[in-house]
Amino acid sequence: MGQGMSKSNNVYKDAYNRCLRMLDETRSLPSEPELGTLLGVSRTTVRSILSRMEETGLIAWNKRAKTVLRDPRPDDFFPEEETDTLAEIIERSFMRRLLAGGAEAGMQINELELAREIGVGTTSVREFLIRFSRFGLIEKRRNSHWVLKGFTRAFALELTEIREMFELRSAAAFAALPPDSPVWADLDRLEEQHRVLQRDIATRFNEFSELDERFHRLIHRASLNRFIVDFYDVIAMIFHYHYQWNKAQERERNAVAIGEHLAYIEALKSRDLGKVDTACRKHLKSARQTLLTSIPESRSSQKS
Amino acid sequence: MGQGMSKSNNVYKDAYNRCLRMLDETRSLPSEPELGTLLGVSRTTVRSILSRMEETGLIAWNKRAKTVLRDPRPDDFFPEEETDTLAEIIERSFMRRLLAGGAEAGMQINELELAREIGVGTTSVREFLIRFSRFGLIEKRRNSHWVLKGFTRAFALELTEIREMFELRSAAAFAALPPDSPVWADLDRLEEQHRVLQRDIATRFNEFSELDERFHRLIHRASLNRFIVDFYDVIAMIFHYHYQWNKAQERERNAVAIGEHLAYIEALKSRDLGKVDTACRKHLKSARQTLLTSIPESRSSQKS
DNA sequence: AAACTGTTTTTTCACGATAAAAGACATTAA
DNA sequence: TTAATGTCTTTTATCGTGAAAAAACAGTTT
Numbered sequence: 215m216g217q218g219m220s221k222s223n224n225v226y227k228d229a230y231n232r233c234l235r236m237l238d239e240t241r242s243l244p245s246e247p248e249l250g251t252l253l254g255v256s257r258t259t260v261r262s263i264l265s266r267m268e269e270t271g272l273i274a275w276n277k278r279a280k281t282v283l284r285d286p287r288p289d290d291f292f293p294e295e296e297t298d299t300l301a302e303i304i305e306r307s308f309m310r311r312l313l314a315g316g317a318e319a320g321m322q323i324n325e326l327e328l329a330r331e332i333g334v335g336t337t338s339v340r341e342f343l344i345r346f347s348r349f350g351l352i353e354k355r356r357n358s359h360w361v362l363k364g365f366t367r368a369f370a371l372e373l374t375e376i377r378e379m380f381e382l383r384s385a386a387a388f389a390a391l392p393p394d395s396p397v398w399a400d401l402d403r404l405e406e407q408h409r410v411l412q413r414d415i416a417t418r419f420n421e422f423s424e425l426d427e428r429f430h431r432l433i434h435r436a437s438l439n440r441f442i443v444d445f446y447d448v449i450a451m452i453f454h455y456h457y458q459w460n461k462a463q464e465r466e467r468n469a470v471a472i473g474e475h476l477a478y479i480e481a482l483k484s485r486d487l488g489k490v491d492t493a494c495r496k497h498l499k500s501a502r503q504t505l506l507t508s509i510p511e512s513r514s515s516q517k518s
Numbered sequence: 519m520g521q522g523m524s525k526s527n528n529v530y531k532d533a534y535n536r537c538l539r540m541l542d543e544t545r546s547l548p549s550e551p552e553l554g555t556l557l558g559v560s561r562t563t564v565r566s567i568l569s570r571m572e573e574t575g576l577i578a579w580n581k582r583a584k585t586v587l588r589d590p591r592p593d594d595f596f597p598e599e600e601t602d603t604l605a606e607i608i609e610r611s612f613m614r615r616l617l618a619g620g621a622e623a624g625m626q627i628n629e630l631e632l633a634r635e636i637g638v639g640t641t642s643v644r645e646f647l648i649r650f651s652r653f654g655l656i657e658k659r660r661n662s663h664w665v666l667k668g669f670t671r672a673f674a675l676e677l678t679e680i681r682e683m684f685e686l687r688s689a690a691a692f693a694a695l696p697p698d699s700p701v702w703a704d705l706d707r708l709e710e711q712h713r714v715l716q717r718d719i720a721t722r723f724n725e726f727s728e729l730d731e732r733f734h735r736l737i738h739r740a741s742l743n744r745f746i747v748d749f750y751d752v753i754a755m756i757f758h759y760h761y762q763w764n765k766a767q768e769r770e771r772n773a774v775a776i777g778e779h780l781a782y783i784e785a786l787k788s789r790d791l792g793k794v795d796t797a798c799r800k801h802l803k804s805a806r807q808t809l810l811t812s813i814p815e816s817r818s819s820q821k822s
Numbered sequence: 823a824a825a826c827t828g829t830t831t832t833t834t835c836a837c838g839a840t841a842a843a844a845g846a847c848a849t850t851a852a
Numbered sequence: 853t854t855a856a857t858g859t860c861t862t863t864t865a866t867c868g869t870g871a872a873a874a875a876a877c878a879g880t881t882t
Contacts, residue, residue, distance in 0.1 A: 219841080256845070257845085337867070340645065341648055359833080375745075524870050527871085559874085566873090581880090582882090640865095663863080
């Protein structure tokens with residue numbers, strides 16, 4: 215199935231689903247350009263969405279008048295898996311392979327094989343690998359194959375070394391921001407969300423991962439340095455998959471991390487550089503520890 | 519011309535030219551696999567090279583016997599421009615456009631237009647832009663165009679901030695390396711080359727750029743951190759083009775830099791961390807200054 | 823048997839083509 | 853006369869294809 219297909223319409227399907235959820239809130243939809251910005255798609259896509267909504271009897275559409283006729287039913291939505299980007303699909307498959315054992319460091323990566331296995335064109339795989347290479351886990355041999363460098367202890371140490379350098383600097387920059395900077399309001403909001411999560415940690419502990427990323431990204435942005443901000447993508451990627459495969463004591467770990475974040479937030483609000491440094495160091499140390507213990511101590515643990 | 523061509527044989531042509539230069543030194547060529555490793559290409563390419571050399575009467579080739587019949591003439595070589603990688607061609611065109619004024623920050627980058635202008639396929643341009651994006655000069659809008667962030671003062675400051683962080687750390691790591699490490703011999707060799715160049719600075723000042731890169735790469739490698747080592751690619755790229763467009767007082771600048779490098783090398787050899795830090799800081803400061811003064815102070819000089 | 827040459831298969835690189843999505847232009851309603 | 857809708861054009865995303873290059877396999881020579 216699906217061979218010869220040029221481009222999937224996942225942008226349309228995803229926006230359609232999101233638009234359906236908006237239907238609950240209003241009795242009539244805004245103008246096409248407005249909907250476009252709301253959904254983050256072009257007007258062309260908005261019109262496709264409206265067309266279908268009209269066809270399925272969800273709305274009546276005549277020029278500017280777009281009245282909601284009925285509430286969306288579950289079967290109005292497109293299946294979740296059809297809303298994924300090709301890049302996401304490839305990344306998931308690739309990471310599954312990488313983490314599902316048998317991914318020895320030094321192993322060759324075959325574009326053609328990967329493409330066939332995932333069922334996509336080679337071009338998309340190539341582009342994915344090029345983008346992915348900045349994470350430092352794979353490397354290209356000129357005119358030849360890619361080599362897997364492996365998710366090793368060395369990798370984790372190199373990653374955290376940079377992370378610590380960048381985050382300490384960003385935290386210091388954050389604390390030095392003027393009181394009228396909007397980041398302080400963002401920080402207050404994050405603090406509140408941490409407290410809420412701390413209260414319900416027993417059941418909602420798996421929501422921490424997302425909060426964690428937002429918190430650290432806010433801090434990194436204070437560096438006003440694109441290389442520091444961009445580097446957080448590497449960390450986020452690693453932690454994203456790390457959270458998925460290392461479920462051991464997840465609740466306790468997250469509870470501890472929330473406590474450290476709150477102390478870290480307090481330190482930032484105090485604007486005392488010494489306190490910030492201490493709180494930041496403490497959290498980063500335990501983050502590193504968590505990451506390191508989750509790495510399968512394989513046979514070859516290079517790096518002197 | 520050349521439309522519809524699938525893949526240029528630049529690997530073959532480049533290896534052929536390099537092989538021609540080897541002909542001067544020997545009366546007979548080594549085995550095919552050995553030639554392959556020597557030239558960094560596959561045996562398939564080696565055999566194509568040998569075939570042509572036989573045809574043009576450069577060698578007699580019968581199985582293992584490959585005897586050189588005559589010296590290569592200038593017209594035996596393939597033209598230099600035919601030996602470039604597509605990636606190199608695209609990078610050059612792109613950078614020329616970028617530096618040749620009229621490249622306002624915020625400007626859109628059109629893949630199709632770029633491809634047409636350079637005379638290559640869109641895929642190659644896309645892949646180039648993806649690879650190039652790690653330099654922080656361009657950024658992709660989801661499902662849409664690329665945006666030029668511009669070679670601004672802010673960019674230079676962000677770049678040098680990271681560079682200084684990384685190099686100070688690498689230099690400290692370098693100085694702490696054991697005396698039996700091979701890097702000390704590398705450093706001695708570089709020192710000697712610096713002295714030679716210092717002597718002939720009046721005429722050979724333009725050779726400094728390449729020496730500069732080798733010196734700093736050696737230091738960065740001492741960090742044993744792939745992210746630090748890889749980041750030097752960003753610096754190298756910027757400085758590479760910087761050297762091409764900023765010829766003002768090039769000789770003086772390079773003479774000064776050589777002096778700073780020699781002091782830096784002395785400090786490293788002393789293994790005194792304080793001295794290393796001082797020498798490194800001094801050189802980085804003047805490198806930053808050089809870069810900053812070369813940036814056209816455009817209208818919008820953001821960053822608080 | 824080890825290392826080479828000869829031959830065949832596989833993979834990478836780059837292209838043109840096509841559907842999805844974005845964007846530009848023309849027209850119309852408020 | 854502004855901001856929407858209707859229509860048309862351009863660009864991006866993705867594929868299949870074919871030549872260049874690599875890699876694997878098989879047969880020879882030393």
